[in-house]
Amino acid sequence: MKILVCISHVPDTTSKINFCENNSKFDKSGVQFVINPNDEFGLTRAIWFKEKNNATIDVINVGLQDTESTLRKALAIGADKAVRINHEPKDGFSVAKFISDYISENNYDLIIAGRESIDYNGGMVPGMISALTKINFIDKCIALNISGNSVEAAREIEGGKENISTQLPLIIGGQKGLVEESDLRIPNMRGIMMARKKELVVVETSDDPSATHSKSFEKPQPKGEVTLVSSNDIEKLIDLLHNEAKAL
Amino acid sequence: MEILIFAETDGEGNLKKDAYEIASYASEISLENGGSVNALCFNATNAESLSDYGVNKIINCKNEELKNFDPSNYSKCISEVFNNKECNLLVLSSSSNSKYIGGILSVLTDASYVTNVISKLTNGEKMTVVRNTFTNKAFETVEIIKNKIILAISKNSYGLKEKPVKSEISEINFNISESKNKVKSIDRATNKVTIADADIVVSGGRGLKGPENWHLVENLAEVLGGATACSKPVSDLGWRPHSEHVGQTGKPVSSNLYIAIGISGAIQHLAGVNSSKVKVVINTDPEAPFFKAADYGIVGDAFEVVPKLIDKLKEFKAVND
């Protein structure tokens, strides 16, 4: 089984979010980047398939050279080969288009993307890849088991889950549930050493297929002070929520 | 500008609140740009109610085979109507199902697709729209490049605006193909408000000490008719199901009222719940970061405060409901 895991290179969750160049760009200075958490759950599931079913794992990212540290981390925890599409991603569609082009030339049985990246929160890349490559798609996938070509999966729905059976090839939008938090791997010394020797292919591009253009960013106004209510005066809280906040 | 909305129904065929919210949004856009608002729904039992929110043409597809959400057929049908009616704008909600098919639809209709939208479309040299990004830590103004547009509207960002119009109601049928995903079963907690649909969410953190104390969260949610949620460690510890995990790496919450009990207010937690309108925190530690993000707070022990709050709310509800 050949697996492709799409890896988004995102700011660590504790990062301060600032913008530069006249508020037109995310300010990367001093920011730590990590594998997008939703992608990491998918990658960890892929490693499980590698260990149990002899799958091979390629990881792919659309980005400039600075994303290679994140791809190396994916190699260090178990991916076999990394691909970087050398392009500064401008929107979800351009990322989906480049990845789809790569998929069309290199057949995969399973493509794992994250349900959403925690930076731009687009939540659109896996669905677009599915439509561009005509590969069947399960979003918000929280369980995935494969035997031969048969797939048993679960999808999170509002208030519960849907149990689905289908066939490979398949693309999923993954998240926690594919594996548990405690299953996530931390790269060890041996993995890091091996990752240095693994192949990292850079694919050049020329065109820019973007469908939207990010014009500017703004940060929300700082919030006003909290109104504290004494624990002996619960009626006051109810009164404030009812009359002032109109939330009851 | 000819507009189509995908008006979602629940399992029973009732239109969801989201459907009226996106209808209100679309109707405002059509008021400014001309054109009519079309709505497509599947097996809706109360399709005509969309006329209260400015929908001019209501298209109801009655087909038992499309009773349950089916991504490939739903996206095929929606794009077919969008293309046949020569629409320029498709408006979706931010529900799981709409987001599932949003990306697919943008390819099928060759449209620019923007999610988490919180503003109207602005006509300038280029059309622009504002969205939430960086998990509510910033707003982004996005320029539309293509001629066709799909917008997924952030829940509760626009609200319901009644605007009764005379609507044309028609039925439609499609040639559907066999779905590649066979839904074998659905596990759903019955009679429970979901986090996505709830106006009020009551959430518990590690401060509640253990799953045996969750009656506090559940009883409070019950009095308020709200949904229950939890912080990430609570679901990682197995005290509550993963489906209740809210925050940056869990579900987003954009309810009217969010009550956090025994939750410290870590940056990753706040990021996911910040777009809720009113936030209340109950925590023993006055230094807990949640007090900086909340509108109202009680410094106190949840085990004393919450039972009192439940009792007082029952009294309040008895008088006010």
Ligand SMILES: Cc1cc2nc3c(=O)[nH]c(=O)nc-3n(C[C@H](O)[C@H](O)[C@H](O)COP(=O)(O)OP(=O)(O)OC[C@H]3O[C@@H](n4cnc5c(N)ncnc54)[C@H](O)[C@@H]3O)c2cc1C
């Ligand atoms: C990559 C990453 C992603 C993450 N994503 C998320 C996410 O999506 N959602 C999320 O929630 N977290 C997330 N976290 C975890 C986050 O950093 C915090 O660890 C977590 O939110 C803390 O949960 P908590 O507030 O329940 O527990 P704690 O931080 O342990 O806080 C418990 C609180 O309860 C209070 N308390 C104790 N006893 C009482 C009492 N009797 N009455 C009232 N209050 C009491 C304490 O004062 C304390 O403030 C993420 C972390 C990382 C690294």
